[in-house]
Amino acid sequence: MSTSDVLLDAPGKKVVLMGNEAIARGLLEGGLKVAASYPGTPSSEILRTLITIGGTYDIYTEWSVNEKVAAEVAISASLAGLRSMVSMKGVGVNVASEPFQAFTYMGARGGIVLVCADDVGCHSSHTEQDNRFFAREAYLPIFEPFDPREAKEMAQLVLKYSEEWAQPVMLRITTRIAHTSADITLGEIPKEKRKGDFNRLPNRWVNLPKNARRMRKELILRMKNIAEAQNTLSFNRIEGNEDAEYGIIASGISYGYVKEALDLLGVSQNVKLLKIGTPYPLPDALVEKVLTGSKKVLVVEELEPFVEMQVRALANKQGILISITGKELIPLDGELSVHMVKKAVSKFMELPTPKEPNEFEKFENTASQIIPPRPPVLCPGCGHRSVFYAIKLAERKYKRGDKESKGFIKPSDIGCYTLGFQSPLEAVDVNFCMGASIGISSGFSKVIHDPVVCTIGDSTFFHAGIPPLLNAVFNRSDITVIILDNRTTAMTGFQPHPGVGITASGEETKMISIEEIVKACGVELVKSVDAYDLEELVSEIDEAVKHKGPAVIITHRLCRMLELRELRGKETISHMSIxxxxxxxxxxxxxxxxxxAMYIIDEKVAIDPNLCNGCGVCTQKQVCPKGAIIFCEAK
Amino acid sequence: MALKNFDMLLAGVGGQGIIFAGQIIMETALRQGHRVYGFEEHGMARRGGTVASHIRFGEDIYTPLIPLGTGNLLAAFEPVEALRRIRFIGGESTIILNTRSVVPVSVSTQSVSYPEIKDIIGLLEGHSQRIHSFDATSLAEEAGNAIAMNVVMLGAICASKTASLPREVMMEVIKSRSPSYSQKININAFEKGFEEFVKDK
Incomplete structure (x- = not known):
């Protein structure tokens, strides 16, 4: 998993790669020339890896300002006859939706893939959105691997497939594929040097209604032809005992869970198992084969009954009257596991209920009673903490002056700073999608008397914060917007954005000033503050809250984790003590x-020198009125 | 006796170097010719959240997540994290425990308490017969930097021989994956973890 492994021109060699790295490698082997993305867990490592590869193998890479723009950059490469990809987390697909809905009518010229990393289990997202439905709606054939090895094989194939069928495709993974490492066999890197060219085809590239009506007919025909060919793809196959009366159909990662569950139950030979790698279009002939040869069929998939609905429809269409089970036994929410599938398969096959291994559930009940929770919190030294702390100080001050007030309404946005909702800061009240903090605040300011003070990060502001700020000025919303500038996209792994002055590949570019954008939007009260300076922060928030109309405070501090990474091995870091x-x-x-870094031991406050990284914010009188927190010698 | 599959779980807290340790183990296993899977489970926090790495090697593995109650080795980089992840571990397993705690913020802010280390070990003993507990963080400090605790744990994992990962191969992988400024400390840390395990046995 060293970054150099993914670059090796050594066909046949095995290296350990994470799913996302394996996908990047597969795309390289598939002739990728252009890659764009906006960071989002669990997808970010795909472009990160392509950036590493790009310099050596002539691939253009960029962190785009948002998913919509990233999609458009990849689409233009396809129009120019080059193979391209755009990657994003599941919820990012909502932002990239419109270009794909239109582009699918035109069809691909160069092969193009949307790599969509859905977050089943909400590890780091606010919904479990199943984007297979989006792909169906946009007529994007879906490739759904069950593990990182297959993800790499699919990535290697999809660009060629997309080009041959002239149709954009989706490679749909989930967190459990994206972040799983496995031994990956490297393949050939193509030597072809393709150059982009553009041919004016106004009847195709300009989608006037007249063209759209014609192209939709062509699209439907394309998809019909694709559907027929799906049955011969090796990602779809029937395994196990072809004469068994039990049929199981499993898509994506569920195939792995079913394989292990059948093995643990010792019934692998009593089942015919249809592994689905392309849930849309479904390999109908294979499904039909399972339906006609079985007494009953179980469909296993995570989230929505996407395959199940199609299987039921096919059975109905062909007049096959057998029992089909799916979401009656498989939950709609959360990730599956071998354990859950084992239970479901036992019920389906009417086997005795499996014995719980080592009575772990009973044991866990005892253990869980003494395990203290470890909620995700802002890091030591994080500049967001001091800003949230200052918001709370300003709020207390405001409430002392207005006894009727319930305090500030504090919407926030998507990023590390969402964690400001945690105790003891509790400085985030509403949070739901990229850029929403400002739009929500505008709305609140029209219907609630209390001041509205919202927070949004730098990268999120560039992504989706500018239109709602314009809207706030246009509609005279009385709000305070605090833009938390930590000079990176921290939560997803420190990607640059337009305010950083460096591109994805490390080239210098114009550094965009957030202050200038805010002023250009027409905001009259614009302040810049050091995110560590509590006194200044409180005073500026006071003033902004009193101001009529939108006010913006931009707080600056480089993410402390990024700063420490840059200092590592070069400088020693001091820490605090009591x-x-x-x-x-x-x-x-x-x-x-x-x-x-602060904790209580023997009834006293202590500071863990291994966690403290010396930001020194706690030495200010607003945190320690007695000045008892002091700098210690470097560790 | 050769195991059919080997399932190992590393449990700890963000910032403890679980991911690096997992990479070293997977690379070592790959060099031994194993098919490997490894999944890093971490939430939203860059620091201080709970982190686990599921590592599996063998021929009949199709998913990265260790099935409940079947893991062969638990290496807990932090005491309560052992309890948090114990459900993945089987009764015939080995547990390696760093006794140095990282007290979560919830203990200072939500009036919950951090359990006594001896109570944690007591509970684990109810689950597995082979528990090796020691202060790996102290050993890392002796080696030159507390941050090398993850490499101390690697030394102990290697010495446990449960996963049949040869000492020289793992050491070689650690050397090749350590930045120059931490190489010497990491070598020391690995040796200290290894010797501590052997001594304890």
């Missing part, structure tokens, strides 16, 4: 500031 002579044990630091 002067117990001065400490009066008021606990403001732990009860309100909540830095994870």
């Amino acid at each position: 002067d117990y002579e001065l400490c009066k044990d008021c606990r403001i630091c732990v009860d309100r500031f909540g830095c994870p």
Whole structure:
């Protein structure tokens, strides 16, 4: 998994790659020339890896400003006859939706794939959206691998497939594929040097209604032909005992769970198993073969009954009257596991209920009672913490002046700073999608009397924060917007954005000033503050809240984790400790500031020198009125 | 006796170097000719959240997640994290435990308490007969930097011989994957973890 492994021109060699790295490698082997993305867990490592590859193998890569723009960049490459990809997390597909809905009518010229990383189980997303339905709606054939090895094989194939069928496709993975590492066999890297060219085809590339009506007919025909060919793809196959009366159909990762569950139950030979790698278009002939030769059929898939609905429809269409089970036994929410599938298969095959291994559930009940929760929190040294702390200080001050007020309404946005909702900061009240903080605030300001103070990160502001800010000025919304500038897209792994002055491939570019954008949007009160300076922050928030109309405060501090990464091996980092002579044990630091480096031991506050990274914010009187938190020698 | 499959779980807290340790193990297993799977489970936090790495090698593995109650080895980089992930581990397993705790923020802010280390070990003993607990963080500090605790744990994992990962191969992988400024510390840390396990046995 060293970055150099993915670059090796060594066909046949095995290396350990993460699913996302394997996909990047597969795309390279499939002749990729252009790649664009907006960072989002669990997809970010795909473009990160392609950036590493790009320099050596002449692939253009970019972190685009959002998923819609990324999609358009990849689509233009396809129009120019080059093979391209756009990758994003599942919810990003909503942002990229419109270009794909239109482009699918025109059809691909160069092969093009939308790599969609859905987050089954909501590991790091706010919905479990099943984008197979989006792909169906946009007529994108879906490739759904069951593990990273197959993900790499599919990535290697999809660009050629897309080009041959002249249709954009989706490679749909989930967190459990994206972030799983496996031994991956490297293949050939193509030596072809293709150059982009553009041919004016106004009847195809300009989708006027007249063209759209014609192209839709062509699209429907294309998809009919694709559907017939799906049955011969090796990603779709029947395994196990072809004469068995039990049939199981499993798509994507569910195939793996079924394989292991059947093995643990010792019934692999009592089942015929249809592995689905392309849930749309479904390999109808294979499905029909399973339906006609079985007494009953179970469909296993995560989230929505996407395959199940098609299987039921096919059975109905062909007049096959057998029992089909799916979501009656397989949950609609969350990830599956071998354990869950084992239970479902036992029920389906009427086997005795499997014995719980080692009575772990009983044991876990005892253990779970003493396990303290470890909620995700802002890192030590994070500039967001001090801003949230200052918002709370300003809010308390405001409430002292207006006894009727319930305090500020505090919408926030998507990024590390969402964690500002956690105790003890509790400085985030509403949060739901990229850029929503400002739009939501505008709405609140029209219907609620209390001040609205929202927070949004730098990358999120560039992504989707500018139109709602314009809207707030246009519609005279009385809001305070705090833009938390930590000079990176931190949560997803430190990707650059337009404010950083560096492109994905590390070239210098114009550094866009957030202040200038905000002023150009027509905001009259615009302030810049050091995110560590509590006194200044509180005073600026006071003023902004009093101001009529939208006010914007931009707080600046490089993400401390990124800063430490740059300092690592070069400089020693100091840390804080407590002067117990001065400490009066008021606990403001732990009860309100909540830095994870601070903890209570033997009834006293202590600072863990391994966690503290010396930001020094807690030495200010707003956190420690007695000045008992002091800098210590470098560790 | 050769195991059919080997399932190992590394459990700890963000910032403890679980992912690096997992990469070293997978690379070592690959060099031994195994088919490998490894999944990093981490939530939203860059630091301080709970993290686990499922590592599996063998021929009949199709999913990255260790089936409940079947794991062969649990290496807990932090005591309560052992309890949090114990459901993946089988009764015939080995548990390697770093006794140095990382107290979560919830303990200072939500009036919950951090359990006594001896109570944690007591509970684990109810689950597995082979528990090796020691302060890996101290050993890392002795080796030159507390941050090398993950490599101390690698030393102990290697010495446990449960996964049949040869010492020289793992050491070689660690050397090749360590940045120059931490190479010496990592070598020391690995040796300390290895010797601690052997001594304890």
